[in-house]
Amino acid sequence: xxxxxxxxxxxxxxxxxxxxxxxxxxxxxTVLIVGALGDEAVRFSELRRRVEGIxxxxxxxxxxxxxxxxxxxxxxxxxxxxxxxxxxxxxxQSLRAPLKALEDWSIEHLGQxxxxxxxxxxx
Amino acid sequence: xxxxxxxxxxxxxxxxxxxxxxxxxxxxxTVLIVGALGDEAVRFSELRRRVEGIxxxxxxxxxxxxxxxxxxxxxxxxxxxxxxxxxxxxxxQSLRAPLKALEDWSIEHLGQxxxxxxxxxxx
DNA sequence: CAGAATCCTTCTCGATACTG
DNA sequence: CAGTATCGAGAAGGATTCTG
Numbered sequence: 170x171x172x173x174x175x176x177x178x179x180x181x182x183x184x185x186x187x188x189x190x191x192x193x194x195x196x197x198x199t200v201l202i203v204g205a206l207g208d209e210a211v212r213f214s215e216l217r218r219r220v221e222g223i224x225x226x227x228x229x230x231x232x233x234x235x236x237x238x239x240x241x242x243x244x245x246x247x248x249x250x251x252x253x254x255x256x257x258x259x260x261x262q263s264l265r266a267p268l269k270a271l272e273d274w275s276i277e278h279l280g281q282x283x284x285x286x287x288x289x290x291x292x
Numbered sequence: 293x294x295x296x297x298x299x300x301x302x303x304x305x306x307x308x309x310x311x312x313x314x315x316x317x318x319x320x321x322t323v324l325i326v327g328a329l330g331d332e333a334v335r336f337s338e339l340r341r342r343v344e345g346i347x348x349x350x351x352x353x354x355x356x357x358x359x360x361x362x363x364x365x366x367x368x369x370x371x372x373x374x375x376x377x378x379x380x381x382x383x384x385q386s387l388r389a390p391l392k393a394l395e396d397w398s399i400e401h402l403g404q405x406x407x408x409x410x411x412x413x414x415x
Numbered sequence: 416c417a418g419a420a421t422c423c424t425t426c427t428c429g430a431t432a433c434t435g
Numbered sequence: 436c437a438g439t440a441t442c443g444a445g446a447a448g449g450a451t452t453c454t455g
Binding site: 212213214217225226229245249250251252253 | 416419
């Protein structure tokens with residue numbers, strides 16, 4: 170029987186683990202929020218200051234998604250005015266390593282990518 | 293002068309290297325195509341078979357973007373019918389490592405994320 | 416302070432039909 | 436075989452307004 174030997178099971182599907190995670194972290198704000206949280210708990214307003222250019226809507230929305238996926242915890246302190254702090258969970262923390270790998274690659278190769286891009290536009 | 297010490301330069305910007313790369317690889321098909329290419333040259337039609345569910349339009353479009361960014365090379369062999377092969381460039385190859393890191397994390401933690409997600413929907 | 420709700424624009428992507 | 440061109444639906448995200 171002839172099979173594409175190196176492709177047993179055909180791993181290049183839309184619902185493979187990598188793509189499903191990229192669906193979550195590939196949006197406009199997620200990685201920035203994860204970076205802004207780091208290893209400390211941060212208040213909503215402080216988070217909004219740290220993540221440059223984010224709207225209140227998108228900050229809320231992205232934090233909700235991260236919370237739903239168990240990557241971020243939300244702690245409400247009943248005082249006046251109310252205090253809400255967000256922090257990475259253990260799982261959320263563990264995501265920082267692969268993101269760091271991607272960041273390192275980006276820093277090292279973004280220049281080449283941009284050069285290739287502008288060179289292409291010339292043609 | 294007062295500065296947010298741990299945030300010198302405010303790294304959490306939309307145009308930071310990581311986000312710019314995620315703008316490229318965070319789309320629906322890029323990582324699947326990179327995976328399907330691996331370390332060999334692959335023809336257009338074969339690529340289309342490997343990447344499950346991709347339309348001809350999106351395959352072409354994503355390959356063009358990857359080519360413009362210098363991550364993929366395109367080789368045309370003039371024969372009848374014409375043969376076009378795509379392969380990862382050196383830069384494209386170097387991207388596989390950080391993507392692998394993300395894949396490993398996804399395989400290890402996707403279950404937890406999905407569990408958290410369904411648990412959240414119950415509430 | 417930390418949000419919810421609404422409107423509106425832009426971008427992504429899929430489907431379809433045609434070509435050298 | 437390997438594309439190009441066009442259309443339209445839906446999602447993502449920004450601006451604005453209002454609230455416990």
